[in-house]
Amino acid sequence: MRESPQSGATTGETTGHETGHTTGLILGIESSCDETAAAVVRAGSEALSNVVASQMSLHANYGGVVPELASREHLRNIVPVVREAMSRANVTFADLDAVAVTAGPGLAGALLVGITYAKALTFGLDKPLISVNHLEGHIHAVLMETRQRSDVPMELPLLALVVSGGHTHLYLASHQQGSETDWTYRNVGRTVDDAAGEAYDKVAKLLGLGYPGGPWIDALAPHGNPRAVPFTFAEIKHRAPREGVTNKKPRKH
Numbered sequence: 001m002r003e004s005p006q007s008g009a010t011t012g013e014t015t016g017h018e019t020g021h022t023t024g025l026i027l028g029i030e031s032s033c034d035e036t037a038a039a040v041v042r043a044g045s046e047a048l049s050n051v052v053a054s055q056m057s058l059h060a061n062y063g064g065v066v067p068e069l070a071s072r073e074h075l076r077n078i079v080p081v082v083r084e085a086m087s088r089a090n091v092t093f094a095d096l097d098a099v100a101v102t103a104g105p106g107l108a109g110a111l112l113v114g115i116t117y118a119k120a121l122t123f124g125l126d127k128p129l130i131s132v133n134h135l136e137g138h139i140h141a142v143l144m145e146t147r148q149r150s151d152v153p154m155e156l157p158l159l160a161l162v163v164s165g166g167h168t169h170l171y172l173a174s175h176q177q178g179s180e181t182d183w184t185y186r187n188v189g190r191t192v193d194d195a196a197g198e199a200y201d202k203v204a205k206l207l208g209l210g211y212p213g214g215p216w217i218d219a220l221a222p223h224g225n226p227r228a229v230p231f232t233f234a235e236i237k238h239r240a241p242r243e244g245v246t247n248k249k250p251r252k253h
Contacts, residue, residue, distance in 0.1 A: 025091055027099045029082065031114030032106025032134050033165050034058075034065045036077035040089035040096075045144060049088035053077040056212070063205040071109035078117050093125055103131035105167070136185065138162050139173060159188075168195040 024043040030036070034055040040048045055073045059065045086093070101118035104111055122129040139160045146154060157174035170189035176182040194202065197214065204213025209220075 022097050023095050025089075025096050026130070027082070027085070027093075027096050028132070029078075029099065029101040029114045029118050030137075031074045031078065031110050032102045032104070033110060034070045034073075036074050036081045036114075038082045038085035040085055040091060045147060047144075048091070049085045051081050051085040051088065053081050060211040063211050064201055065107070067107045067109055070107060071113060074110055074113035078113055082117075082121075093121070093127075096125070096127055098122075098128040098130050099125075100130040100132050102134050102137065105134050106165075135162050135164070135167060135169065135171075136183070138164055139171065139185075160185075163196055165197055166195045168197075 025048075026041050026044070028037075028039045028041060030038070036053040036055075037051065039050040042048055053073075055065075055070060058069060058073065099118050099122050101114050102111065103115060118129060121127075139162065142160070143154065157172050160171045160173050162169045162171065168191045169187055172186045172188050174184055176184045197212070200213040200217055201211060202213070204211065204216050209216040
């Protein structure tokens, strides 16, 4: 373990920023829902470590994530998870160029734990703090893995499917005009009501199955009867306009 204060910038050691040298190392922290995670990434493309503390067994007792309990578990896990990520990457806090943290969307109390820790860490180390959109992080995690597996550059724009917690969204992603590093995203589709994961969990709870519901329902689905319930698609009929009746709101003068 090399990330103790005795081995960091507070001892008077010369850091990369003081010499003008950058390492390309960023510590990423995630606490948006029920998992506390930390990773050390080099140059935005190589993950040197990735440590995740899951709360699945805790929330299984309630059939879903309990926000207050999730926040308390993050408080217990954040320090050891970051220490383990730094240890596995074999780097010190002084080696980092910046710290990145999930800023949302997510559970407010859970996000607060990661954000507060990251703020305190960067304040003490005098390092930059980078806020990361949760959904954008999912997209770029997949893109990073794709770049590692292939030397062929990805064609843009691309369609990204995000299925995470309360989100089932389709985004059209591309570089901003005239930039190779700045991205732009356009939501082109999403579920109207619950996200896919939420629907799985709620159905599983109604059926008395375990949590999370996805694996249970996936395992049972091949043994079901697809003709047991007749599903039909009804056409929405438009009412003929009636004289003197309108649904338009009057304009305010």
